[in-house]
Amino acid sequence: MNVSMMDSYNLAWKLAYWINGLSPTASNGNIPEPVLKTYEIERRSNAQQLIDFDRKFSTLFSGHFDDQGESGLSHEEFIQVFYTGNGFSSGCGVEYPENILVVRDFTGGIVSNPIQGEDYLSGVLRPGRRLLNVKVKRYADGWHRDIQDGLSRAP
Amino acid sequence: MANGTTDLPSTGRFRILTLTSSDLLDPESTSATTLNKISALTQAFPQAIIEQIIVYPRLPREFSWDDIPANVKIHAEMRFYNGYDLDDTYKIYGVSTSQGAVVVVRPDGYVGVVAPLDDTSMVEAYLRTCIRVM
Numbered sequence: 001m002n003v004s005m006m007d008s009y010n011l012a013w014k015l016a017y018w019i020n021g022l023s024p025t026a027s028n029g030n031i032p033e034p035v036l037k038t039y040e041i042e043r044r045s046n047a048q049q050l051i052d053f054d055r056k057f058s059t060l061f062s063g064h065f066d067d068q069g070e071s072g073l074s075h076e077e078f079i080q081v082f083y084t085g086n087g088f089s090s091g092c093g094v095e096y097p098e099n100i101l102v103v104r105d106f107t108g109g110i111v112s113n114p115i116q117g118e119d120y121l122s123g124v125l126r127p128g129r130r131l132l133n134v135k136v137k138r139y140a141d142g143w144h145r146d147i148q149d150g151l152s153r154a155p
Numbered sequence: 156m157a158n159g160t161t162d163l164p165s166t167g168r169f170r171i172l173t174l175t176s177s178d179l180l181d182p183e184s185t186s187a188t189t190l191n192k193i194s195a196l197t198q199a200f201p202q203a204i205i206e207q208i209i210v211y212p213r214l215p216r217e218f219s220w221d222d223i224p225a226n227v228k229i230h231a232e233m234r235f236y237n238g239y240d241l242d243d244t245y246k247i248y249g250v251s252t253s254q255g256a257v258v259v260v261r262p263d264g265y266v267g268v269v270a271p272l273d274d275t276s277m278v279e280a281y282l283r284t285c286i287r288v289m
Contacts, residue, residue, distance in 0.1 A: 013167050017285075017286070021287070022204065022287055023285070023287060024284065024286065024287050102265075102267060103267065103268040114250060114255070114269060114270070114271045114272070115248075115269055116249045116250070116251060123247040123248060124247075124249035126266060126269075127268055127269060128265065130266070131172070131260050132248075134248075135242045136210060136237060137236060138236055138237075140235065147172075147210075
């Protein structure tokens with residue numbers, strides 16, 4: 001169910017923009033809107049990953065640990081599968097593939113990448129991943145805030 | 156047809172999150188110039204569709220609103236944040252305090268693009284992909 005909620009959330013804003021005339025080609029109904037197409041690109045890839053994962057995960061319950069890796073999962077594989085599973089359940093592990101809305105390289109690598117590190121799950125910025133919440137202190141009045149406070153509801 | 160400039164709910168916006176570098180207090184700095192450029196480029200799009208959030212790292216001295224670009228108070232007075240006293244924002248996000256970065260966050264909370272502080276053209280190009288210009 002979590003996944004379907006995310007499907008809806010991904011589609012909703014793209015549809016709303018198009019319906020309200022805010023996306024780039026909305027004024028010309030004859031041109032398919034590239035932003036709308038990204039729903040399938042992003043969410044279908046996530047769905048496929050989940051199906052592939054489920055296939056592997058189900059062997060945990062029916063299979064046994066096999067160090068040769070022939071008919072079951074090795075310990076290392078088990079840990080990796082469990083870790084990945086948590087990423088799906090929580091939704092925090094989602095990373096959309098590059099598309100017009102997920103841009104990782106504009107200029108063929110000439111522009112220097114301002115991001116240092118690759119621990120994306122812990123918050124390092126990565127196009128295609130959700131922005132991790134951080135606690136910040138507002139300058140105007142000193143209030144402690146979550147940076148997400150301004151993102152998901154009115155300030 | 157719905158009036159996009161007034162009928163939209165308070166969510167569904169794009170956010171430009173600017174992580175300034177530590178040079179913010181210098182009016183000629185990359186940070187100051189970038190903040191002004193970003194405020195200017197948002198004018199091309201429907202009003203209220205793009206929100207600004209600005210975070211700063213530890214700075215060389217105490218400062219007042221007069222020490223930073225006026226656009227900060229105009230566009231982001233209640234979304235201008237100290238990013239070091241609570242969480243170490245720059246460390247978590249993987250951004251150097253001497254370089255900063257500009258992040259575009261989509262309405263669903265996902266990061267769309269991360270640009271160097273001195274390249275607002277990346278930010279503008281991305282937004283033009285997503286939003287109709289006025």
